[in-house]
Amino acid sequence: MPEAAPLWATVVLPVALAVAALVAAGFDAVLSGAAERGPAGSVRETGRRAAAPLREALRLLVQQPRRTTAADRLLGRLGVVLIPVAAVLAGAVLPWGFRAVSDPSVGIVWFNAMEALAWAAVWLAGWGPNSALSLIGGYRFLAQGLAYELPHMFALTTAALGAESLRVGDVVAAQDGVWFVVWMPVAFVVYLLSALAMAFWGPFAHPLARDAAGGAAVELAGVDRLVFLGGRWLLLVVTAGFSVPLFLGGGHGPLLPGWAWTVVKTAAVLMLLVAARRALPVVRMERYMETAWMVLVPLTLVQALVVAVVVLNR
Amino acid sequence: MDLRALLRRTAMNRPAVLALALPGATELRPAVEAELRRRQWPVVDAPAAADLLVVCGVPAAEGADWLDDIERSMPAPAVRVVVGVGEGEARQIALALDAARRELIERAVAPQPAEHAEHMEHMEHQEHVEPMEHVHHMDHQGHDHDSHMDHMDHGTHAMGDIAGLPMAERADDRDGLRLDRLHVPFGPGLSDWPAGLILRFALQGDVVQGVEVDHLPVPAVQRPPFWDEPWLRAAHGEEVTRGDAARRRCAAHLDSAGRLLAVAGWDDVAARCRRLRDELLAGATRTEVVGELRRTVRRVGRSRILRWSIAGLGRLPADRARAAGVTGPALAADGDAYDRLLMWLREIERGLEDLDDVRPLAPDDRSGPRGRLDGPRSPSQALLDVLPALLTGAEFAGARIIVASLDPDLDELALAPATGSAHA
Amino acid sequence: MAVLDDVIFWALALSAVAAGVMVFRFDSMARATYALLVSLLCVGGQVLLLGLDYLGVVIVLMMTIEMAVMAVFMVMYMMNPAGLLPMTMVHNKKGAAVICAAVFGVLAAGILLAPWPARRGRASDDPTMDLGMSLMGPQMLTMMTLGLTLFATIVVTVVLATRRGRYDRFGDDLSAHTADDPVRGGVGR
Numbered sequence: 001m002p003e004a005a006p007l008w009a010t011v012v013l014p015v016a017l018a019v020a021a022l023v024a025a026g027f028d029a030v031l032s033g034a035a036e037r038g039p040a041g042s043v044r045e046t047g048r049r050a051a052a053p054l055r056e057a058l059r060l061l062v063q064q065p066r067r068t069t070a071a072d073r074l075l076g077r078l079g080v081v082l083i084p085v086a087a088v089l090a091g092a093v094l095p096w097g098f099r100a101v102s103d104p105s106v107g108i109v110w111f112n113a114m115e116a117l118a119w120a121a122v123w124l125a126g127w128g129p130n131s132a133l134s135l136i137g138g139y140r141f142l143a144q145g146l147a148y149e150l151p152h153m154f155a156l157t158t159a160a161l162g163a164e165s166l167r168v169g170d171v172v173a174a175q176d177g178v179w180f181v182v183w184m185p186v187a188f189v190v191y192l193l194s195a196l197a198m199a200f201w202g203p204f205a206h207p208l209a210r211d212a213a214g215g216a217a218v219e220l221a222g223v224d225r226l227v228f229l230g231g232r233w234l235l236l237v238v239t240a241g242f243s244v245p246l247f248l249g250g251g252h253g254p255l256l257p258g259w260a261w262t263v264v265k266t267a268a269v270l271m272l273l274v275a276a277r278r279a280l281p282v283v284r285m286e287r288y289m290e291t292a293w294m295v296l297v298p299l300t301l302v303q304a305l306v307v308a309v310v311v312l313n314r
Numbered sequence: 315m316d317l318r319a320l321l322r323r324t325a326m327n328r329p330a331v332l333a334l335a336l337p338g339a340t341e342l343r344p345a346v347e348a349e350l351r352r353r354q355w356p357v358v359d360a361p362a363a364a365d366l367l368v369v370c371g372v373p374a375a376e377g378a379d380w381l382d383d384i385e386r387s388m389p390a391p392a393v394r395v396v397v398g399v400g401e402g403e404a405r406q407i408a409l410a411l412d413a414a415r416r417e418l419i420e421r422a423v424a425p426q427p428a429e430h431a432e433h434m435e436h437m438e439h440q441e442h443v444e445p446m447e448h449v450h451h452m453d454h455q456g457h458d459h460d461s462h463m464d465h466m467d468h469g470t471h472a473m474g475d476i477a478g479l480p481m482a483e484r485a486d487d488r489d490g491l492r493l494d495r496l497h498v499p500f501g502p503g504l505s506d507w508p509a510g511l512i513l514r515f516a517l518q519g520d521v522v523q524g525v526e527v528d529h530l531p532v533p534a535v536q537r538p539p540f541w542d543e544p545w546l547r548a549a550h551g552e553e554v555t556r557g558d559a560a561r562r563r564c565a566a567h568l569d570s571a572g573r574l575l576a577v578a579g580w581d582d583v584a585a586r587c588r589r590l591r592d593e594l595l596a597g598a599t600r601t602e603v604v605g606e607l608r609r610t611v612r613r614v615g616r617s618r619i620l621r622w623s624i625a626g627l628g629r630l631p632a633d634r635a636r637a638a639g640v641t642g643p644a645l646a647a648d649g650d651a652y653d654r655l656l657m658w659l660r661e662i663e664r665g666l667e668d669l670d671d672v673r674p675l676a677p678d679d680r681s682g683p684r685g686r687l688d689g690p691r692s693p694s695q696a697l698l699d700v701l702p703a704l705l706t707g708a709e710f711a712g713a714r715i716i717v718a719s720l721d722p723d724l725d726e727l728a729l730a731p732a733t734g735s736a737h738a
Numbered sequence: 739m740a741v742l743d744d745v746i747f748w749a750l751a752l753s754a755v756a757a758g759v760m761v762f763r764f765d766s767m768a769r770a771t772y773a774l775l776v777s778l779l780c781v782g783g784q785v786l787l788l789g790l791d792y793l794g795v796v797i798v799l800m801m802t803i804e805m806a807v808m809a810v811f812m813v814m815y816m817m818n819p820a821g822l823l824p825m826t827m828v829h830n831k832k833g834a835a836v837i838c839a840a841v842f843g844v845l846a847a848g849i850l851l852a853p854w855p856a857r858r859g860r861a862s863d864d865p866t867m868d869l870g871m872s873l874m875g876p877q878m879l880t881m882m883t884l885g886l887t888l889f890a891t892i893v894v895t896v897v898l899a900t901r902r903g904r905y906d907r908f909g910d911d912l913s914a915h916t917a918d919d920p921v922r923g924g925v926g927r
Contacts, residue, residue, distance in 0.1 A: 035585040036351055048354075055328060056356065059365070062325035062422055064390040066362065075768055106791045113799035120775070120806040127768055127809075132498050136520065136710060142810050149803065166792070203579075203619070211577050211714040213504060214360040221362040221389035281620045282579025284711055290923030488920060490901060521920075626922045709921055 009101045014088045020241075021233035024270050025053035031278055057230070063222035068129045071219075076128015080224050082121035083231030090114035091238045093168050097251035097258025100168060107168035108160050111242060112153060115198045118235055119145045122200060122207060122216055125228060129219035137215025141200055141207035144285050147292035148204075152194035154300035158187040159246040161307050172250030179249040183310070186303040188247040190296055192273070195239035199232060202277035206285050240273055241266040322422040326391070329365035329418050330356045332384075334503055337510035337532040337724045339371025339399050340540040342407070344569065346370055346397065348592040349407050359505040361387045366414050367394040371509075374531060384503045391421035487518045488707070495523060502530055506573045508717070510724045511698075513705070515713070522713050525705045527698050532727045539725035541566040542682040548675040549687075559675045560668035565594045566683035567643075567658040567665075570721040574655055575614070577718045578624055586610045600669040607666060611659045625652040628704045628716035639696040642685025644720055651719035684723055692729040694722035747787055754780035762828055767812045775805035792866040 033040065033049035040046040067073065093100050093107040104110060119141065126138020160166050162184060163174035171180075181188045197204040208215040220228050244250055244265040251258025253265075331350055335343040346368055350357055358364050361384045373381055373396070385394045395414045397407050485495040500513045510530035516523045538546035544559035572587035590607050614620065630640070632648040647657040661683075680686055685693025697720045704716050757777035764770045778801040786794030828834045862868050874881045907917040916922075 032581065032585065033354075035582040036589065037354070038589065052354075052356075055325070058321060058325040059328070059330065062322050063365065066387070066389045068387075072766065072768065075772065078772075104791055104795075106795045109792065109795045109799060113795050113802065116799050116802040116806075120802050120809075123806055123809060124768075124772070132496060132517070139520075139810065140711070142806055146807070205579060206711070209579050209711075210359055210506060211579075211711060214363065217363075218360045219362050225363065278582045279617075280580070281575070281583075281617065281623055283619065284623045286709065286711070286921050287623055287924030290925050294923075294925045622924065707920060 009096075009099070010092075013091055013101050017088060017091050017234050017237055018230075020237045020266070020270075021230065022053055024237055024274060025233050026050035027271065028274050028277070029053055031274065035278070057226055060222055060226040063225075065222040065224055066219075068131060068219050071130045072128050075124045077224070079121045079124025079126070079128055080220065080228045080231075082124070083118050083228060084234050085231075086114045086118040086121060087231055087234035087238050089117075091234075091241070094238065094241050095168055095172055095245050095250055095262070097260075097262050098169070098172060103167060103169045106166045108156050108166045108171070108246075111168075112156055115152075115235075115239070116149070118231075119149070119198065125220070126207070126216035131219050133212045133214070134216050134218045137207045137209075137212050137218065140212075140285055141216065144197070144204075144206065144289065147289040148194050148197040151190045151292055151296040151300050152198065154297065154304055155187040155191040155194065156246070158184050158300065158304045158307050159191075161304060161311060164311060168245050172245045172252070175249040175252055179247065179252075181247040184247065184303060184307060186299050187307075188243070190300050191243055191246065192240075192269070193296075195243060196236070196273060196276075199236035199239050201232060201236050202273065203280040203283045204288075205282055209282055236273070237266075237270065240269045243269050319423045323419050326365065326415065326418045326422045328353070328355045329393075329415060330358045330363055331366045331368055332358055332361060332364035332388075332505065333368045333370065334381075334384075334505070335509040336369065336371030336373055336502075337530055338728070339397075340509060340723065340725050342370035342397055342399060342403065343509070344565075344588075344592055344595055345403055346407055347588060348596075349404070349411065351589070351592075353411070355411075357505075361385075361503070362389065364388050365392060365418055366411075367392070368411070368414075369394065369396045372396055372398045374533070377531070380503055391418055393417050393421070485516075485518070485523065487523070488521055493518050506576045506718065507714075508722050508724055511717075511722065513701070513713075513717070515705075515710075517710060520710045522705050522708050522710060525702050527701055529698075529724050529727070532724055534728050539723060539729065541569075541684070541723055542687055542726065542729075544675060545680055545682050545687055548677050549680060551677065554675045556668050556671040556673050556675050559679070560665040560671065561594050563683045564662050564665040564669070565591045567662050568594065570683075570718075571614070571655060571658050571662075573721060574651070574715065574718040577714045578620065580617075580620065583610060583614055600666060604666055607662065611663055615656065615659060621652055624655075624712075624715055624719075625650055627651040627708070627712045628654075628719055630654075630700060630704060635700065638700045639689065639691050640685065640693070640700060641689060641696070642681065642683070642693050644697060645685070651715050654719045684721075684726065687729070692726040694724060694726040697722040743787060747784065750780045750783045750787070753777075754784070762834075768809060771805055771809045771812060775801060778805070789861065789865050790869065793869070 027050070029052040030040070030046055030049045033052070040049060090111050092102045093104065093111055095103070100107070122141040123138040126134045126136075126141070128134075159171055159180055162180050163171040165171065165174075174180075196202050200207045206215070208217050212218065217225065217228055241262075244262055248265050248269070249261075251261050253261035256264070333343065333346050333350065347357070350368075355366075361367070365388070367381075367385055367388060369381060381394070385392055393414050395410045397403075397410050400406065483495060484492055487493045487495075496517045498515045498517050500515055501507050501511045502509070510532065512528040512530070514526040514528060516525070537543075541562065544554045544562050548554040548559070568587045568591035572584045572591065575581075575587060576584035586606070587610065590603055590610065593603055627650055629650045630644065630647075632645060635645045635648070643657040643661060644654055647653040680688040682693065685696065687693070689696075691699075701717065701720065701722075704720075705713050708716060754777045757773045757780065760773040761770050761777065764773055779798055782794050782797035782801065784794075785797055788794075904912060907919060908914040909918075
C-alpha cells in the first residue's frame with residue numbers, strides 16, 4: 001500500500017525531474033545530431049552531442065533578457081514561470097515505486113488540473129510579448145488543447161475506473177496482477193498521444209512550430225526562454241512518467257525494487273516518445289482536431305464503457 | 315580567470331546563429347550552413363533566440379533598415395557579420411565566423427555598461443518613433459506586428475495608435491462576420507524562406523484574407539542565378555557536363571525539399587536533406603551519396619502522416635499552372651504541396667543516375683530546377699504570380715507550407731529584365 | 739493545525755476578494771480574465787480546506803479551462819495583442835458597483851447571521867460522496883436525463899446557428915464525394 005514519502009522528497013522532486021529532463025533532452029540531441037551530421041562515430045563525440053542541452057542552457061543564462069514594445073510583461077512572465085511550476089506540481093502525485101510526495105484521494109484529477117494550468121500558461125506566454133506570431137502560437141495551443149483534453153480526460157478516467165479510485169496509489173495497487181495496458185490499450189495509446197500534446201512537443205509542437213518562426217516562444221530570450229523550454233521538457237517527463245502508474249503497473253515487477261521499475265519504465269516511455277519525434281513531422285492542427293473529435297473521443301468512450309462493464313461484473 | 319568569465323566564455327563558444335540570405339547570394343547560404351554544421355553551432359529561426367546574425371550577401375546601402383531592426387531585437391550580446399560573394403568563400407566564411415565569436419566572447423565576458431545603455435536607448439527609440447520612420451521596416455516577427463503601409467488608413471480610425479503601433483481595422487470575414495483584420499508582413503528576415511521575398515498578409519484570425527507579393531531589390535549581377543548556372547552557362551556555349559547539371563538540380567531540389575520539410579516540422583529528414591545537398595555541392599560521387607539519399611527519399615515518400623498533414627494545401631492543377639506560365643516540377647506535379655514534394659523527390663532520384671555522366675549538356679537544354687529558362691518569364695516569376703491565388707483563403711498554418719512547396723528563387727527575377735523590375 | 743488553517747483561510751479569502759476587485763480595475767481583457775481565474779483558484783483552495791478534495795480540485799481544473807476559453811472568446815474578435823487599447827471592463831459603472839456591493843453585503847450578512855447548526859457526530863470519510871448524495875442522491879436519474887438534455891440543447895443550438903449546412907458542403911443532392919470546406923479536416927470527409 002502507498003505510504004507518505006519523507007519530507008526531503010519534496011526537495012528532491014524538482015531536482016530529479018530536472019535531471020530526467022536533461023537526460024531526455026540529451027538523448028534527443030544525440031538523435032538530432034545523427035540526422036544533422038551523420039553518425040557520431042566515437043563515444044566521445046556522442047557525449048559531446050548529449051551535452052548540447054547543458055551548453056544551450058548556459059548560453060541562455062548568459063544572454064540578456066529583452067523586451068518588446070507595449071508588452072504585457074506581467075502576464076507574459078507569469079505564463080513562462082507557470083509552465084515548470086505546473087509540471088513540478090503535477091509531478092507531486094507521481095509515485096516513485098509505491099510512494100509519491102503526496103498521494104491525495106483525487107490525485108488523477110489534480111494531475112489533470114495542473115496540466116490544464118500549463119495549457120493556460122502557454123497562451124499567457126504567447127500573449128505577453130505583443131507580437132502577432134507569438135499570439136498565433138498561443139492561440140493554437142488553446143484551440144488544440146480543447147481537442148487534446150477530452151480524449152486525454154477519458155483516458156485518465158478509464159484508468160481510474162479500472163481501479164475504482166482516483167487515488168494514484170490505488171491505481172498502482174490495482175495493477176498487482178495484470179497491467180492496465182493489457183486490457184485498456186486504446187486508453188494507453190490515446191494517453192501517450194495526449195501526453196505529447198499536453199507537453200506541446202514533437203509531433204504536437206505546432207504552437208511552437210517553425211511556420212510561425214517559433215510560435216509562442218518567438219520573442220523569448222535568455223532566462224525566459226530557458227525557463228519556458230526547460231519547463232516544456234519537465235512537462236514531457238512528468239506526463240510520460242505518469243503513464244507508468246496509470247497503465248504500466250507502476251513499481252510492480254520482478255527482482256528489482258519498486259523505484260527502479262518506475263525509473264526503467266519511465267525511461268522506456270520517454271525513449272519511445274523521443275524516438276517517435278524523429279519518425280513523424282508536426283501534425284497540423286486542423287487535421288488532428290477533426291481526428292480527435294471524430295475518432296479518438298468515440299474510441300476512448302467505447303474503451304471506458306468496456307472497462308465499466310468489466311468492473312461492474314467482477 | 316574567474317569562474318564567471320569562464321562560464322560566459324564557454325557559453326558563447328558556440329553561439330546560436332540566425333542565418334539570412336539576400337537575393338544574389340544564394341550559393342553562400344548552403345556554404346554557411348555547412349560551416350555552421352561543421353562547427354556544431356546551433357541554428358535558430360528567431361532573432362530573440364540568436365546571438366549571432368549572419369547575413370549572406372552584402373546589403374544595399376539603402377533599404378537595409380530591416381537588418382538593423384533584426385539586430386536590435388536580438389538579446390545582448392548580439393553581433394552581426396556580413397559575408398559577401400567572392401573568391402575563397404569557404405575561407406571568408408570561416409574567418410568571419412571566427413571574428414564574430416571573438417567579439418561575442420569579448421562582449422559577454424566584459425559587458426560594457428555604456429553599450430548596454432545604448433541598447434536600451436534603441437529600444438526606447440523604437441517604441442516612440444519607429445513606425446513613422448521605417449516604411450521599409452519588414453517584420454521579423456518582432457515588435458512591429460502591424461504593417462506600416464496602412465498607416466494612413468488609421469487616421470480615420472477612432473482608436474488610433476497605441477504605443478506607436480497602429481491598431482487593426484475591421485473587415486468582412488470568410489463566415490460573414492465583421493472582424494478585425496491585421497496586416498502582417500512576412501519576410502525577408504525569416505529562415506527557411508525564399509531569400510528576399512516579402513509577403514504582406516492581411517490576416518483575420520488565422521485566415522489569410524489577402525496577400526501582396528513584394529521582394530527586396532534583386533541586384534542585376536553578371537553571374538547567372540546559382541541554381542540555374544549549368545544550363546545558362548551551357549547556353550552561352552561553355553562546356554558543362556550533364557553530370558554537373560544533374561548534380562545542381564539534385565542539390566536545388568534537396569534544398570527546396572529540406573525547407574518544405576523544415577516548415578512542415580520534420581526536422582530530422584530536413585537535416586538529412588541539407589546534409590546530402592552539401593555533400594552533392596561539395597562534389598560527392600554517386601556511390602558516396604546514393605545509399606543515404608535513396609533511404610531519405612523513401613522515408614519521405616512512405617510517411618503517411620506527412621501526406622495526411624500537408625496534402626490538399628496549395629492545390630495547383632496543371633491547366634491553371636500552364637495558364638499562369640508555370641513550368642518545371644510545379645507544373646508536372648499537377649496537384650498540391652505534397653505532390654510537388656514528391657515530384658522533387660522523383661527528379662532527385664532520376665538525377666542520381668546522371669551524376670557521373672561526363673557527356674556535355676546540350677546547349678538547347680534550358681530546363682532548370684524550377685522550370686524552363688527560355689520562356690517569356692522566368693520560372694520563379696510565374697511561381698510568384700500564382701502565390702496570391704493559392705494563399706488567399708488559406709489558414710496561416712498552411713501558408714508557409716504553400717510558399718515552401720513552390721520555393722521561388724528570387725535570383726531568377728534578374729534573368730528577364732522585362733519582369734520583376736518594378737522593385738529593382 | 740487550526741491556526742495554520744485559519745491563516746490559509748484568510749490568505750485565500752483576502753486574495754480571492756482582492757483578485758475579484760482587480761477584475762473590474764484592470765483595463766485589459768486578458769488581465770481581467772486571469773484575475774478572475776486567480777480569484778476562482780482561491781475559492782477552489784477554500785473548498786479544499788473544507789476537506790472536499792474532489793470538488794476543490796475540480797474547481798481548479800474546470801475554472802482554468804473555462805477562463806482560458808473565455809480569454810479566447812473575449813480576445814478572438816480583436817487581433818490587437820497585449821491589450822494595447824485600454825478598455826474598461828464594466829458598463830454602467832455606478833449601477834454595477836452598487837449592485838455588486840449590495841449582493842456582497844447581503845451574502846456576507848447571510849453567512850454571519852444564519853443560525854448555523856453545531857456539528858453532530860464526526861465528519862464522514864468521504865464528504866464528497868455525502869455531498870453528492872444529499873444534493874441529488876434520490877434524483878440521480880433526473881439529473882442524468884437533465885444532463886443529456888442540456889448537452890443535446892447545446893449541440894442543436896450550434897447546428898441551427900451554423901450558416902453552412904450539409905447542402906452547402908455536399909451539394910444540393912448530397913452527392914459530392916468530399917465536403918466543400920474552406921479547410922480540410924483530418925478524417926477526409
